[in-house]
Amino acid sequence: MYAYDEIDRTLVNERVSEFRDQVKRRLSGELTEDEFKILRLQNGVYLQLHAYMFRVAIPYGTLATNQLRALAHVARKYDRGYGHFTTRQNIQFNWIKLAELPDALEDLAKVGIHAMQTSGNNMRNVTSDQWAGVAPGEIEDPRIWSELIRQHTTLHPEFSFLPRKFKIAITASDHDRAAIKIHDIGLRLIKNEKGETGFEVLVGGGLGRTPFIAKTIKHFVHGRDILSYIEAILRVYNQYGRRDNIYKARIKILVHELGIEKFSREVEEEWQHIRNSSLQIDDEVIEDIRSRFTYPAYEKLPHMPDELRQAAADPDFEAWRKNSVAPHKVQGYSIVTISLKPIGAPPGDATAEQMDALADLADKYSFGEIRVGHEQNLALPHVAKRDLPALWKALDKLGLATPNVNLITDIIACPGLDYCSLANARSIPIAQELTRRFANHELANLIGRLHINISGCINACGHHHVGHIGILGVEKNGEEVYQITIGGRADENAALGTLIGPGVKFDEVADVIEDVVEAYLALRERPEELFMDTVKRLGVEPFKERVYATR
Amino acid sequence: MTSPLEQKKIKIAGPSIVTANRTWDGIVVYRTAAKSWSADLSEAAIVRNSDEAKALLAESVADDVGAIGPYIAPVQVGADGKIEPGNLREQIRRTGVTIGQPAQV
Incomplete structure (x- = not known):
């Protein structure tokens, strides 16, 4: 666990007071919605279909038990008794009243939780591997560096009004559980030949309307230079990123349009101006952060008790x-x-x-x-x-021992049209039906590792582009229609899925997925050949044939 | 932010209402003929042409303290005058999520 210091506590408490005043002025009419919107977004407050939605940050995915209890308290006291964990290590509450939000924030602040920068065009919650600090073979705990970046970017004026939102993810393991290649900046902790800690830096990943897998911009940036390097990337983005068109404002578009070579030259030039500045990190700073992460006093225990x-x-x-x-x-x-x-x-x-x-x-x-x-x-x-x-x-x-991790019913899904004001189609009922179809654990195990990701609109909060099977809901002539992709993945070999054919109706989606899975079981060369490997070997055609031959 | 009134020329294809979310708690509300907001769709003011829609939206936008994000939404009006949402999104906004909520399952 990380122990916050007095600066963090003051910052969070001041933000609560500030927001309480802003809400008061909004409810009195002193602030218009136009004036207030950016303020509420800076505190994780969206307006969704049925109510306000409140998104709370869980930095690098680490929670203490008193913090989880505080989230339960918010769910119970201010919401409808539950919360929704998102794909970016946040939790969302779907039914919050604006008038009660300052109280909810104050209750969370008591345990060091906040909602700063969980929305808006700023640096979002820095995410990391949920196995950080405990995964065998890890270079070192990536949360130390996540925390460094969190401290540097929180309320940083230069990063508070970016062209669009900006997301960073960090991994320190060979197997990427943090999906760094679909982030604006992805950082992979590595050691150089001298044994020094640094990062492979990737840039320009992202999903949404125009998906891209991040590209490596620099193979090794020393740990002491990581803040200046990130800042150089952000300065280039701030300077050239488009503010005139929301659909072209993410850094992935800039990287794509400039090309990674030109973009990296621009970053390199900027970096040379600032790398030897106060942004260079002293070892003591890192050691101070490191010392604030406490690790359990593990016992010496047998391998097989x-x-x-x-x-x-x-x-x-x-x-x-x-x-x-x-x-x-x-x-x-x-x-x-x-x-x-x-x-x-x-x-x-x-x-x-x-x-x-x-x-x-x-x-x-x-x-x-x-x-x-x-x-x-x-x-x-x-x-x-x-x-x-x-x-x-x-x-x-508790109903929390379903043995389906990484199997076909371990579905990622956005809130979809049941909750989200941006959505065109429902995601959750599709996920529910698919889990019922594949509820048999023997069948799910026979199928093996297979990730289904579902989004209810092109914004891709359900990461459909990188699902082994991706499902995208759209609206066509007033009806929900779902496009199916296969072959995507979000790990160290990240790839975007390929569309297998025309969209299908809401009621047909589960049947189509069953067809895709049956095709895979028939086509795989051996039981160990995973779905992804079969798709890689054969392409989408055999799956397309199976799905559309009778439709 | 662009005002909804400036976004584009308002066209409606049939009977429509203005809906929004109440400012203090965010619940779904409908603009009434009494220049107020109601959580009950049956109390919504019905508009049937662009000029009426534009006028209803204008007064809704002006009531910024009462509700936020007003927009025009289609409805169906039965022979008995009963108002029903005109699309799935509005149906969900009116009746709630189409799934069981975890705390109720």
Whole structure:
């Protein structure tokens, strides 16, 4: 966990007071909506279909139990008893009243949570690997650098009025769980030949109307130079990024139009002006941040405790363990992913009761720490293997032990037309129906790793472009129509999916996905060949034929 | 921000209403003939041509404290005068999400 200092606490508390005054002036009519809109957006407050939506940041996906309880409290007291975890390590509340928002913010501020920069054209919540600090083989904990960037960019005037929103993600593992290649800036922690810590810097990734996979702009930037390098990128973006057309305002468009070579030359030139400035980071600064991250006092535990050996006789436990439990860097411990994708439920939603109970379990079994991943699942990062059977039983009682992590029912979905004012079509009912179709865990395991991502409009909050199967809802002649893509992925080999054919109606989507999956099962060369590998080997044609031959 | 009145020439294809979200709590509201807002669609003022729509939208926009984001939305009016939303989006805004909410499941 990271311990915030007095500066952070003051900043958050001042922001609450400021926003309370702004809300008061808005409700009295002193501020018009035009004047107020930018202020509410700077505090994570959107207007959606039914109500205001309040988006709260969970920096680099790390939560303490008192923070999760505070989120449960907000869900219960100010909302309708649940929250929705997003694809960018935020949580959203869908039914907040503007008049009560300052109180909700004040309650969150007491535990160091805020909503600053969760919307608006500024630097958004810096995201990272939900297994940061515990993943075996990690270069080092990426949250240290995430925190450095968070501190530098929070309320930074130069980054507060960018042409468009700006998102950074950081990973420190070979396997990218942070989806860095679909971010405006993606950072991959690496060591150079001297063993020094630095970053491969990628730029210009993003989804939405015009999707791009990020390109490497520099293969190694020393850790001490990372702030100046990021600032150089942002200065070039601030100077050349388009403000006249919202659809062309993201940095990905600028990188695409200038070309990565010219863009990198511009950045390099800017960087030379500022790299030896106060932006160069002293080792003490990093060490200070590092020292504020506390790690558990792990015990020396056996690799295979008796409790685990005995529990292995229970097939339900084993199914969960094999699916949801991952190796930890410390012997005797595991990382447990908690699926927020129960069969038939909206992906990523958790009730206040579940959040409170999870906080209790995290206190009991995970040194008081919870993580939030971009796949809209949670994780307990430090669970002793001997505690896995007891934890599983407790999670099962809460409806949080569905063994479907990374399987076909582990669906990423945006709120869609059920909640979102931008959406053209519903996402959640499609996800619910698909989880029912593939509810059989034996079938899901037979299919193997397969990510379905669903967006209810071209803005792509459900990351449909990078789903192994992507589903995009659009509106055509007053009806919801869904376009299906296959072959996308969001990991270290990120790729955009390919459209397989004309859109299909709401009622046909699940049938089409069943056809795609049946085609895959028939076409794969061996059971170990994953869906993505079959698509890579054969292309989209055989899937297209299967889907449209009878339609 | 461009005023809704300036965005484009207002055209309506049939009976329409003006809807928005109430400022203090964000709930869905409809502009009434009494120059007020109601959460009940049956109380919405119906407009049937562009001039009426423009006038209703103008007075709605002017009431910035009462509600935000007003816009014109299509409705269907039955023979009995019952007003129903004219598209799926407005149906969802009126009746709520089409899925079970987690806390109620």
